[in-house]
Every structure is written in C-alpha cells, then in structure tokens.
Amino acid sequence: MIEFFDNLLGTGMTEMYVNAIFTTVKITLLSTFLAYVIGFPLGIILYGTASGSIFPNKSVNAAAGVIVNILRSIPFVILLVMTQPLASVIVGTKIGDNAFIFYLVVAAAPFVARMIESSLKEVDAGVIEAAQSMGSNNFQIITKVVIPEAKPSLIIGSAIAVTTILGYTPMTYLIAGGGLGEMAVRYGLYKFDSKTMYISSVLLIILVQILQETLNHIAKSSDKRIRNQQNTHQKKEKKS
Amino acid sequence: MIELKRLSKVFDADSKNITAVNDVSLTIEKGDVYGIIGLSGAGKSTLVRCINYLETPTGGSVVFNGVDLGTLSHKELLKQRQKMSMIFQNFNLLSQRTALKNVCYPLEIIGTPKKEAEEKAKKLLETVGLSDRMNSYPAQLSGGQKQRVAIARALATDPQVLLCDEATSALDPNTTRSILSLLKKINTEMGVTIIVITHEMKVVEQICNKVAVIENGEIVEKGYVKDIFMSPVSDIAKELILPKNEGIKRVLSERVIRIAFDGRSSVEPLIANLILECHAVVNILGADTKDIEGTAYGQMLLQLPDDEAAVNRIKAYLDKKEVKYEEV
Ligand SMILES: Nc1ncnc2c1ncn2[C@@H]1O[C@H](COP(=O)(O)OP(=O)(O)O)[C@@H](O)[C@H]1O
Ligand SMILES: [Mg+2]
Numbered sequence: 001m002i003e004f005f006d007n008l009l010g011t012g013m014t015e016m017y018v019n020a021i022f023t024t025v026k027i028t029l030l031s032t033f034l035a036y037v038i039g040f041p042l043g044i045i046l047y048g049t050a051s052g053s054i055f056p057n058k059s060v061n062a063a064a065g066v067i068v069n070i071l072r073s074i075p076f077v078i079l080l081v082m083t084q085p086l087a088s089v090i091v092g093t094k095i096g097d098n099a100f101i102f103y104l105v106v107a108a109a110p111f112v113a114r115m116i117e118s119s120l121k122e123v124d125a126g127v128i129e130a131a132q133s134m135g136s137n138n139f140q141i142i143t144k145v146v147i148p149e150a151k152p153s154l155i156i157g158s159a160i161a162v163t164t165i166l167g168y169t170p171m172t173y174l175i176a177g178g179g180l181g182e183m184a185v186r187y188g189l190y191k192f193d194s195k196t197m198y199i200s201s202v203l204l205i206i207l208v209q210i211l212q213e214t215l216n217h218i219a220k221s222s223d224k225r226i227r228n229q230q231n232t233h234q235k236k237e238k239k240s
Numbered sequence: 241m242i243e244l245k246r247l248s249k250v251f252d253a254d255s256k257n258i259t260a261v262n263d264v265s266l267t268i269e270k271g272d273v274y275g276i277i278g279l280s281g282a283g284k285s286t287l288v289r290c291i292n293y294l295e296t297p298t299g300g301s302v303v304f305n306g307v308d309l310g311t312l313s314h315k316e317l318l319k320q321r322q323k324m325s326m327i328f329q330n331f332n333l334l335s336q337r338t339a340l341k342n343v344c345y346p347l348e349i350i351g352t353p354k355k356e357a358e359e360k361a362k363k364l365l366e367t368v369g370l371s372d373r374m375n376s377y378p379a380q381l382s383g384g385q386k387q388r389v390a391i392a393r394a395l396a397t398d399p400q401v402l403l404c405d406e407a408t409s410a411l412d413p414n415t416t417r418s419i420l421s422l423l424k425k426i427n428t429e430m431g432v433t434i435i436v437i438t439h440e441m442k443v444v445e446q447i448c449n450k451v452a453v454i455e456n457g458e459i460v461e462k463g464y465v466k467d468i469f470m471s472p473v474s475d476i477a478k479e480l481i482l483p484k485n486e487g488i489k490r491v492l493s494e495r496v497i498r499i500a501f502d503g504r505s506s507v508e509p510l511i512a513n514l515i516l517e518c519h520a521v522v523n524i525l526g527a528d529t530k531d532i533e534g535t536a537y538g539q540m541l542l543q544l545p546d547d548e549a550a551v552n553r554i555k556a557y558l559d560k561k562e563v564k565y566e567e568v
Contacts, residue, residue, distance in 0.1 A: 124330075124332070124335075126328060126330050126332040127332045127333070127334060127335070129294060129328070129332065130326065130328060130332035130333075130390075131345070132294055132321075133292055133294060133321060133324075133325065133326035133403075134321065134322065134325065134326075134345070134346040134349065134393075134394075134397070135318040135319065135320075135321035135322040135346075135349065135350075135397075136318070136349050137315075137318060137349075140349050144345070144348065144349070145334065148334070148336050148337070149334060149335060149336055151336060152336075222336075223336075224335060224336045224337075224338075224377040224378075224379060225335045225336075225377075225378075225379045226379065
C-alpha cells in the first residue's frame with residue numbers, strides 16, 4: 001500500500017503526507033478547542049453584559065469589547081511576532097507546533113468570542129423573557145435557555161471557526177512548524193516542487209470540506225425549528 | 241391578592257422620557273379574571289411586566305399577597321415569580337425542546353426530580369388537550385397548540401396568578417375561543433386568578449368579570465364588565481364596545497345613540513313602542529348581543545331624526561323605561 005503511494009508520490013513521501021495530515025488536524029483541533037475554552041466564556045460575557053441583556057454591565061462590556069477588538073484588528077503575522085515573548089513564557093518555546101498553537105489561540109479566541117456573541121444574540125428575546133417570568137436565575141437562562149436555543153447557530157459558528165483556523169495553519173512555515181500547509185509552502189516556494197505543493201493543497205482543501213460539511217450537517221440535523229414534512233398535515237387545531 | 245398602588249413606569253429612551261404607565265392603581269382579587277384593555281401602545285405590556293417585576297416600576301408599588309415586590313431581594317423575587325406565571329402573544333416556547341420538555345422547564349429550574357417533573361408535565365398536557373403531541377417540537381405545532389403548551393408550562397409550578405399578554409392576539413377567532421374557554425376552565429376549576437391583557441373587547445366579554453380600560457398609560461375606567469358594557473363612560477371604552485362595522489362609522493357623524501340592555505328586557509317591543517309612542521322614526525344602524533358571565537347583554541345603535549322635539553320625546557321615553565343610552 002505504502003509502496004503503491006510511494007511510487008505515485010515519490011520515495012518517502014507517503015509518510016510525509018500522513019504525518020502532515022496528522023499535524024494539521026492536531027494543530028487545528030487543539031487550537032480550536034483552546035480558542036473555545038477562552039472564547040466561549042468571553043462570548044457569554046460580551047452577550048450577557050450588553051445593555052438590555054441578561055446581566056447588563058457597561059464597564060465589563062466595554063472592557064471585553066475593547067480587548068476583543070484590538071486583538072482582532074492585529075494581523076496574524078504581526079500578532080505572532082508580538083506575542084513571541086509570551087509564548088516563551090507560557091509554552092516554553094517561540095517556535096514549533098506547540099508555540100504555533102499558542103499564536104493561533106491568541107488570534108482565534110477573540111474571533112470565537114464575537115461569533116459566540118452573535119449566535120447568542122439571535123435567541124428570541126421573548127423566550128428569555130418567558131424564562132425570566134418563571135423565575136429562572138441568570139445562570140439557568142444562559143445554560144438552559146440561551147445556549148440550547150442557539151445550539152444550531154453555535155455549531156455553524158464552530159464550522160466557520162475551525163475552517164478559518166485551518167486556513168491559518170500554513171503560517172507555521174514561519175516558525176518551523178509542520179503540517180500540510182507548511183509542506184505546500186515549503187515545496188512550492190523553496191523547492192519548486194509544484195506537484196507536492198498541489199497535492200498537499202488539495203489535501204488541505206479536502207480537510208476543510210470534511211470539517212465544514214460534517215459540522216453543518218450536525219447543525220442542521222440538531223435544529224428542531226425545521227418542521228419536517230411528515231408533520232405538516234397535523235397542523236389542524238385540536239379542540240378540547 | 242394583587243394590589244397595584246400608584247404604579248408608574250417611565251422609560252428613558254434616547255434622552256427623552258416616555259411615560260408608559262402612569263399612576264395606575266388596581267386591586268385584583270382572588271378568583272378574578274381581570275381584563276386590561278387598551279389600544280396598541282397604551283402601555284398594557286409594560287403594566288403587566290411591572291406586575292411580575294420583569295420591568296422595575298419607576299414609581300408606586302406592586303403588593304402580591306401582602307408582600308411589596310419592590311422590597312424583595314432578587315432571589316426572593318425569583319421565588320415570587322414562580323407563583324405568578326405568564327403567557328405571551330408569541331407563545332415563547334423553547335424551540336429546541338419538545339412540548340413535554342417545555343412544560344418540564346419551570347420544574348427543572350426549581351429542582352424537581354426529572355421523573356416527577358415529566359409525570360406532572362404529562363398531566364398538564366392532558367389538561368390542555370395535547371396528550372397526543374407531547375413529543376412534538378414547537379415548529380410542528382399550530383398556534384393554538386403552541387399556546388396550549390405555553391399554558392401547561394405556565395401551570396407547572398401551581399401558580400396563583402396567570403398573566404396573559406395578548407395571549408390570543410396571534411390566533412384565529414375559533415382558536416381564540418377555545419383558548420379562552422380553556423383559560424376560563426383553569427380559573428374556575430383550578431382557582432387560578434387571571435389577568436388578561438388585550439386590545440379586543442370580545443376577549444374581555446368572553447372571560448373577564450372585571451375590566452380596566454387603559455389609555456396613554458392611565459386607567460380611564462374600571463369596574464365590572466357588565467357595568468361598563470351597560471354604561472361606558474370613557475370615549476375609549478365606547479369605541480372598544482361599539483359593534484365593529486364599517487357602515488356604522490360612516491354615519492356616526494349624525495345623531496346616533498347607543499342603547500344597552502340585558503337579557504331581562506325585551507328589545508323589539510321597546511323599539512316598536514318607541515316609534516309608536518314618540519311618533520318618530522329611528523333607524524337601527526347595528527345591533528349585537530353578547531354573553532357576559534352567563535347573562536345575555538345586547539346593544540343597539542339608533543340613528544335619531546333631526547327633529548329636536550322628537551329626539552327629546554325619545555329620550556324621555558327611554559328614561560321612563562329605564563333604558564340606558566348615550567350619544568355616540
Ligand atoms: N423598553 C422600552 N423602552 C422605551 N420605550 C418603551 C419600552 N417598552 C415600551 N415602551 C413604550 O411604552 C409605550 C407602551 O408600550 P407597551 O406597554 O408595549 O404598549 P402595549 O402593550 O399596550 O401595546 C409605547 O410608547 C412604547 O414605545
Ligand atoms: Mg403589548
């Protein structure tokens with residue numbers, strides 16, 4: 001099997017591709033996960049502290065908003081360079097895959113926070129009002145009403161987040177990291193091996209499509225707002 | 241049971257003040273089905289949201305079972321809200337939960353064990369006539385069915401009061417009638433006090449015993465529905481009571497009186513005799529009858545002749561017969 005692919009791709013290349021795929025998937029999923037660990041609570045804060053929301057707080061909202069906006073407006077490469085000292089402290093190194101995950105998280109967390117915020121904002125204010133009228137506390141409103149109601153939109157948001165993060169992975173070539181994107185850049189730019197460049201690019205595209213389609217499908221099938229056809233004829237009012 | 245004392249709510253919107261509720265005092269007694277009627281923008285929703293403190297009043301107080309809600313901590317307030325449920329025009333069901341799980345929600349937040357909650361929810365869904373749609377999602381239900389789920393959900397915590405904000409305004413007339421009779425049943429059989437916010441007189445007529453008429457945030461008239469039907473005082477009450485008919489509006493510029501009568505008096509001989517006795521011709525512009533708390537009430541719009549003497553004779557005749565009338 002490996003031989004077959006090696007003949008096709010070049011000696012030793014199969015293993016390289018497989019490793020590159022693993023590295024890319026690992027970097028993408030880990031960064032997305034960590035970006036959510038930070039971005040999700042931040043998104044809830046942005047949403048909940050807004051005026052007219054569940055626990056309005058002008059100063060917290062303004063502070064969170066400013067941090068998020070500043071981080072989001074710094075181009076990724078510059079952010080990477082700027083946070084290198086921080087990476088040394090937190091990750092122990094400025095280069096390599098782990099350091100790269102750190103840079104991705106710093107860049108993606110504020111982006112994730114904004115997406116979470118906008119998904120939560122879509123939840124019908126009336127439903128929240130109903131929950132409040134039943135005596136729900138703020139924690140219950142967030143965990144039992146707002147997040148479950150926003151679930152389909154949150155999943156679609158995660159598809160956008162994960163594919164965007166994946167789109168940034170080729171930048172690892174700057175700091176000696178690995179993965180499909182790095183491979184495409186290295187072979188295309190420095191080794192003038194366009195075959196490897198195209199193959200790794202196509203693999204990257206396939207990866208994006210798989211992640212996107214899977215998450216969108218989960219979002220769709222979990223959304224109970226979609227009336228399935230089987231039920232349309234049951235619309236008639238039942239009298240008591 | 242609920243006492244609103246000089247309640248006010250002023251919104252501070254874009255640096256200009258909007259007085260949505262102005263100095264409202266009302267007493268709602270246990271067992272009442274209390275209607276609050278007014279046109280759109282009158283302040284009905286704001287008023288009802290002040291009753292359970294979803295909106296904090298800017299003046300006055302809400303006293304519920306002797307407790308001034310304004311003096312409570314947030315936590316205590318949440319407890320009180322569980323005794324005061326609310327249903328809405330847009331149903332406001334959790335779209336990602338089934339009907340059963342929607343009804344379970346209020347029980348979940350007070351920590352009722354899951355099994356117990358589901359059993360109670362099932363019973364309530366039976367009460368509202370939806371036992372066959374327990375596992376349907378809101379998107380699969382009709383408007384009337386959704387409101388039934390919302391009613392079941394509102395009843396889950398055994399509330400003493402049910403606040404209904406335009407609960408039937410999104411429904412067709414037949415569904416409205418069936419939802420209203422369900423509410424009436426809940427009132428009589430379960431002893432739940434109900435506050436009904438509406439812009440439709442027919443809703444008040446069908447289920448309320450008392451009514452307050454709200455205009456520009458103020459209560460302009462309040463009392464028993466039958467009294468207000470027989471002799472409305474405020475312009476807005478008259479407007480809401482009059483039979484809705486295009487033709488009537490067009491001729492209202494002329495001399496028209498509205499006479500109201502209850503089931504005890506028979507109307508046809510009255511008009512016939514009026515014509516004979518007063519030697520005057522009247523034109524019947526419109527009439528309808530309604531059933532208010534089991535008694536038939538009727539109203540009739542009469543166009544009077546231009547002759548001032550004849551009008552006076554007619555009025556004297558109506559006074560003699562003790563028939564209530566007013567010019568409209
Ligand atoms: N949150 C708010 N901020 C500012 N104005 C409001 C707010 N809510 C309601 N109002 C105003 O208060 C008035 C009464 O509104 P509302 O109580 O919704 O009336 P109704 O329910 O009778 O139609 C309206 O003029 C409306 O614009
Ligand atoms: Mg309203």
